[in-house]
Amino acid sequence: MAEANLLLDALIDETGMSYAGLASRLNQGHTTRYDHASVRRWIRDNAIPRGDAPERICRVLGAALGRGLTLADIGMDRARHGDLSDTPLRTAIDQAAALWRGDYKQREAVEHTRLLSGSAAVAPVFAWENPPDDIDVSHRGPLAVGAGDVARVRAARDRYEQMYRRVGGIPVRPRIVAYLNNRVGPLVRGGYDDRTGRELLRATGGLVALAGISAYDADRQALAQRYLLHALRMAKASGHRGFGGYCLALLANQAMYRKDYRRVVQYAQTALRGADGHLSPALMVDLHTLQAKAYAWIGDIRGSHRHMTHAEGIQIRPENEPPETGYVQPGLLETQHAEVLRRLGDLTAAETYAEQSVHPSNGTHLRGQAHRLATLAQVQGERGDAEHAAATGQKMLDHTEGMESGRLHDRVTGLVRALAAYDTSDVRAFRERAELQLHRDQ
Structure with a gap:
């Protein structure tokens, strides 16, 4: 499936034209009969019209915006059409800005974003790992960007991350996207030297990655993938290899959620190889535990235990x-290992790890505690200990109360299903409370 032409959509939106309005202007003085459906198809299917129509689109939109536009600016450069392997930095930044602009304005092209698969999902990762690097990321623009602007973007990321941990990705995502569109967009299009530019892209990439995490949590998987890949491209431009490894860990986490286990291994191994010597210990732990889980699902017991x-x-x-x-908090390794052993059928060892994961609750945010309790309850249920599973499930519901999170919704739903075969008073009480909470979240 073709990738939507968000660059063209963003430029049309910026002019204030409708699709029909652009089509009408293109037809003036020509025998073409373009209409709103034609323009919609160019955007939705990333199609390039025949003849000199792309050049005319540049002239029409450029005149309305008061600046010159190239075929690359409107996403219709035939020489590079559909090539995700080596996107020039300026084009990559424009594409990222077009994504968050369209997301902010709830444009149709963004609403119908589709998951990349096959080589399209791998090409940006290959480009991150391999040369050429960005030699100079400086830019000339109308707004002078300095260290204070970069610090404010970093602070915004930290603030939104804390909000995400407290209330979940569904309510936080629109706030992050609005900040990207209204505050960060003018900065990345502004003026900065190479050093400031790299720090700006590092800070912006962190916020873009958090937008991806929140979209993932809201079960907007295709949109989340786009944000994470844009963050990875910014990581490359920033020169921070460890941050690139972090972006790949997020992509691997998403692949795990989508049950694409071989992609999990591919992303994790690329991160460990491509950012060797730059990864923090916590990130290395996450990458190895992800591979352990993936190998468990594939059926490679030796590989799972090795990681x-x-x-x-x-x-x-x-x-x-x-x-x-910061998401690699106390208990994460133990709960991940519990999931691995549960998959491998060693429920006794899985319960031991799961119990260990819930002990270091001090310093672990509520969201993390909820996931750890969910794993423990799931293992207890599968071992036939329905009473303890229900009690643990009640503790989990205490932590998830008020959170709007697709992933936590899935954890609660999974535990309700796991205990469906039991009909004790404690299990019924848990199930009734869980179903009430799930109903409120809809």
């Missing part, structure tokens, strides 16, 4: 970690 051992041998010092890896 569990790697993860357990890494020592994390939170004070030395970058802000983004």
